[in-house]
Amino acid sequence: MKLPRLLWTLLILASCEIAMAERIKDITSVQGVRENQLIGYGLVVGLDGTGEKTRYTEQTFRTMLARFGINVPPGSQLKLNNSAAVAVHATLPAFAKAGQTIDITVSSLGEAKSLRGGTLLMTPLRGVDGKTYAIAQGNLVVGGFGAQGSDGSRISVNHQTVGRVPNGASVEQTVTTNFLTNEFLVFNLHKPDFTTAVRLAKSINRLIGPNTAKPIDQTSVQVNAPRDAAQRINYLSVLENIEISPAEPIGRIVVNSRTGTIVIGKHVNLKEAAIAHGNLIVRIKESQDVSQPAPLGQGDTVTTQDSEIEIDAENTRMFHFKPGATLQQLVEAVNAVGAAPGDVMAILEALKQAGAISGDLIVI
Numbered sequence: 001m002k003l004p005r006l007l008w009t010l011l012i013l014a015s016c017e018i019a020m021a022e023r024i025k026d027i028t029s030v031q032g033v034r035e036n037q038l039i040g041y042g043l044v045v046g047l048d049g050t051g052e053k054t055r056y057t058e059q060t061f062r063t064m065l066a067r068f069g070i071n072v073p074p075g076s077q078l079k080l081n082n083s084a085a086v087a088v089h090a091t092l093p094a095f096a097k098a099g100q101t102i103d104i105t106v107s108s109l110g111e112a113k114s115l116r117g118g119t120l121l122m123t124p125l126r127g128v129d130g131k132t133y134a135i136a137q138g139n140l141v142v143g144g145f146g147a148q149g150s151d152g153s154r155i156s157v158n159h160q161t162v163g164r165v166p167n168g169a170s171v172e173q174t175v176t177t178n179f180l181t182n183e184f185l186v187f188n189l190h191k192p193d194f195t196t197a198v199r200l201a202k203s204i205n206r207l208i209g210p211n212t213a214k215p216i217d218q219t220s221v222q223v224n225a226p227r228d229a230a231q232r233i234n235y236l237s238v239l240e241n242i243e244i245s246p247a248e249p250i251g252r253i254v255v256n257s258r259t260g261t262i263v264i265g266k267h268v269n270l271k272e273a274a275i276a277h278g279n280l281i282v283r284i285k286e287s288q289d290v291s292q293p294a295p296l297g298q299g300d301t302v303t304t305q306d307s308e309i310e311i312d313a314e315n316t317r318m319f320h321f322k323p324g325a326t327l328q329q330l331v332e333a334v335n336a337v338g339a340a341p342g343d344v345m346a347i348l349e350a351l352k353q354a355g356a357i358s359g360d361l362i363v364i
Helices: 055-067 194-208 229-239 327-336 341-353
Strands: 009-012 028-030 036-045 083-092 101-108 119-126 132-139 145-148 154-157 162-171 184-189 213-215 220-224 252-256 261-264 273-277 280-291 302-313 317-321 360-363
Touching (some): 036 101, 083 119, 101 132, 119 162, 194 213, 194 220
Parallel strands (some): 252 360
Antiparallel strands (some): 028 184, 083 101, 101 162, 119 132, 273 317
């Protein structure tokens, strides 16, 4: 296939008439089954002189020593170049049980130059309700590194002030949820759509029985469910593997003005319209001439300015689209003249302003 004369990309979404079936578990989430964010404040030690010395770091260090029965005399100067105050955050999965471990991310709060080689001391991780749900501790894995010369020059790769501790936090308690106590199961669509919600409810009713499921709105579908925990789990296992055909998305055109990428949805239609688009090129050339008088003349040698102006009007491209024109016809029209990304964007914007194109036009 011959590519357009100028480099640009035109992508067409979903031209197949038969929609692909997807499992309910792939397009929905179950209400009450969710992750929770945890956060904590801690101290990283063992740094190779890349730490910090701030008031809150010193206060944290004194408080930690006091808990171990060590009292630092007031007014004493602490050297904390090997320590850094950090924020610790993690995601607690749904139904995580006490004793299980989760990954944590550690980020410097102050002026520490690097967390490489550091160790996070025991840090409680709290939820939005203020309760402690996990305890974090461990050696940091930092993906970045840096080097500095004696003359002050330096180089760094990636971030040195953010690290991770795989399985660095131990879960202490489970987050309560109404998943097993609620009278109904509720499926929430990742992409809200009335048609998809109706199809989901019909698929469940077709398998389980009439009036088992009903759509609440364009996002949620409510399903009757048994109260017994074991039965509910088995019941949900059956429901989430039911295949349905999601509704096709609305007509949409997405234009990336930086890369010249244009994505056009299947349901974008054109109304009757005509558009002319051309370029006007103006070239101005400046040159200097030397004028000398005739021999034995009385004149002076002078320099004159000579200007040449040239105007080129490229062949104007006229596009005519009849009512109901297809996306393929638009693609063939712009490819036939080797249009550049800027030309195509101008055509689409003009069609949208004239009301001759359906769907949303999004420029990013």
